[in-house]
Amino acid sequence: MDFFNRVTVQTPESVELEFTLAGIGNRAYALLIDYIVLGLTITLFWIAWAIFAVGLIDVLTTQLGNSNSVRLWLIAIAILLNFFIYTGYFVFFEVLWQGQTPGKRYAKIRVIRDDGRRVGIQQATLRTLLRLIDDTLFIGAFLIMLGRQEKRLGDWAAGTLVIQEEYLVAATNFPISEQAQQLATQLSEIANLSQLLPDDFAAIREFLQRRQGMTSQAKADLSLQLARQIKTIISLEKLPTALTAEVFLEAVYLAYQLTINN
Template identity: 65%
Template sequence: MRFFNRIILQTPESVELEFTLAGIGNRAFALLIDYTCLGGFLIAFLVVWLFVSKQVLDLVVQITGSANGVDLWLTAITILGGFVIYVGYFVFFESLWRGQTPGKRYTKIRVIRDDGRPIGLAQATLRALLRPFDDTLFLGVFLIALGRQEKRLGDWAAGTVVIQEEQTIAAATFPISPAAEALAAQLPEIADLSHLLPDDFAVIRDYLQRRGAMSSKAQSEVNLQLARQVKEIILLEKVPSNTTPDLFLEAVYLAYQQQSTK
């Protein structure tokens, strides 16, 4: 019996990745943590804003002799501010932490796009704006429980899916060249491997495992595009001379694996 569903996504490099979906239990626990944190932010906002509002209202009454509808404007600002904090909490963290909020980070789940890529500001914003609809009458719970991809309304609109983070790293089933081993030892000094997510590592690993079955043309196209994207992710300014895309990807694979096991 499998307690979690699996999903296969295809990346723009035509590499298939298999992930474990987060499951309604993990998502509910993550949301409980997030709503607890969010409640703290909202309470702090209300305390500060109510104090400011009282000062503003008292000042207006002293000057004009009446509220002149200012109290209604202050109430409207209170409601708007609360909504901005509600939406902004999820947008801020999911954009900053590449698909994770404090709750998702604690429960080790993450939001990614349907092609396996990390979500951006647009996806995080769309998911957050539709969250109130998902929370109304537990609509999101029903959609997650009944759908094979466990998507709520916000996920369908944004083209995202919530997965469990990879906890283990598969051993290589392909040879690593001595030149790649030498480059792997240098990479931690000239690049920032911390920006490489387990999902990014999985793409590199799957390509290196499957490259032998690709045609020369397809292999050249995929490894060049993948190497360029990885170079940007790890903030590497310049690839060492005489380094082929395959050698570079092997080195990144090995360096990331060594760093993760420390």
């Protein structure tokens, strides 16, 4: 019996990837942690603002002569800043940490787009703005539990999914060239493999597993497209030696396994 739903997405490169959805329990756990962190942050903000406002009220009241008006303006500004802190928390971390907030990272879940790509500032902002509605009367929780794709309103609007972070590495059941094995040991030193997400690795693995059934032209085109994207993701300016895109992907596949197993 499966306790978690699985979903299959198709990347822009026409590679099908299968993910395990995060589930209501993991998402609630992550949100609880985020709200604790966010609550502490907002509490510190209000304490700092109160200290700042006390001194400012005295100064402005002396100049303007209307303390009530000054207090109302300071409260309005504080509420606006409070809103920016709330929305900025989720947007900042989901964009910077590639779909994760502190709570999601601890719960080992991640937000991705419906096509498996990373979320951007547009998706993160939409999800955060609609979170206020989703949290009202637990609307989001009901939608997650009742929907096959476990999406709340923010996910539907932004076109996103929340998946489990899966670092399980499948056994190599395809040939790996000797050249790729040699390059794999170098990549950990010359490339930033930490930027490679599980879905990036899954796309590489899917290609390597299915390449034998592709035509020569399709295999060459897809390997080149994937290699260019992966090269950008891991901040690799140039390859140490002249090699094919297919060999490069084999090397990244091996290097990633070495990284997560160490």
